[in-house]
Amino acid sequence: MSPALAVEALTVGYAGTPVLDDLALAVAPGEVVALLGANGAGKTTLLRALSGLTAPRTGRVLLDGADLTALSVEDRARRGLAQVPEGRSVVTELTVDENLRLGALWCHPGRAARRAAVARTYDLFEPLARRRSSLGHQLSGGERQMLALGRALLARPRVLLLDEPSLGLAPRVVAQLMGVLRTTARETGLTVLLAEQNVTSALSIADRGVVLSLGAVVVDAPATELAGDPALRHAYLGF
């Protein structure tokens, strides 16, 4: 079976000082992979290169075996590659409901289908239902992250890229988000690449952990192994 997401010989940055250096990575369908590493290791750059926001110098990105390299950001998104960027990814001038409708535009044709899909998202994230007519900038950090995740899931992506979803959130909210991610991945076969500083919670829901350092993959191991090996943890994750 071809991987849901594959990266081949990806190099990003200037010659001599690459941010990503000849990087290769494959994520199987339905797999949840935690992308770990220190600040500046290249996690965000990798996600941006995958979604097309950053142009690589060399290398290819494949979604279900199809080459995405020549496609625009918009077309990659419509093909099923969703990215939740770090921090403020909610459109703050739009309401919660409008943000969600934006996520449902392409794969739920028709107004009624869109409404129904948005309603299911409110079931999944109950706090959002109470705030459906609030503007994005009125939401708390946790609500924003729920909204960003709910919106991304509404597009029924094949592969979901998440950049630091737990940043600045209370542990309880992080646990809730991770729970939804795990459940969704299990139930729908969603493939997830999750960049995280919060190693413990990322590994708690991941099948596999990939550690980046200086733009290259230095460890690629099952999540349980990575979480359980103190030497590995200490060497690459610093705890």
Add this chain to the structure above:
Amino acid sequence: MDRLVFLLATGLARGLVVALFALSLVIVWRAARLVNFAQAAVATVAVFAAFAVTGATGSFWAGLGAALVSGAALNAAVERGLMRRVPSGSPLPGMIVAIGLVMVLQSALGIAFGPRHRPMAAPFDERPFVVGGVPLLSPYDLFVLIVALAVVGLLAWLFNGTSLGLQLRASAAAPEVSRLLGVRVPRMVTLGWALSGAVAALAALLLVPTELGLNAHSADLLFVHAFTVAVLGGLDSPTGALLGGIAVGVLVSLVTGYLGAGVAPLAVLALLTLVLLVRPGGIFATAQVRAA
């Protein structure tokens, strides 16, 4: 008293035209974060197109269609050909390019058509109805009122009630996030410019029959008033543009009626200064931090 009612009624009709033009500035601002100083010149070119088409066909409505299409096409071309190549990040380069474009378009119109005003006939009678001895709106004023209100309503529905409008608003507010959600942001920006060009052309076309006539500078004063309105209402706010347009229209009408036409520009300038002193962001502006 009769005079006051008459001045208020005509001020309202004129104010709605100003509001329409201000709305067109708001639409560009929301799509591109740019005050399009070339809007009046573009609208004037579109009215010249309408003039030519009406002259050839004898139909005001064909001319109206020509104005809408050429206004939209011209503004789309300005965005694709010029503004897209201007460095973003600071609003200044775009404004300077727009001002340069004004000079080019107005000179070209001047060279081609000369300085004289060409009278344009209104499609309806311009003599006011008289109700109980009081002169009120003319049939043409009434037509302007209805068209302006219909367009405002249509724009409100487009932006707030359709998924195209949702994409337009999202693209303007958060381009990068919108692209990640599959919205074709560059196309939305061009569409915003085109829409704005059509609205500006319509406003100019509605105005010209009530003025001296058509020449290269026919829409200049309209732009100054609309710009005042846009600053007054906040460049971000369609509601502000609508209410501000009516306010400025009524103000100009009252000052012209009671103090003379020469004082009207002064009154508008005084109003602009006052608002900039008290609320520099505009009365309806919402202060917000933008997402990337």
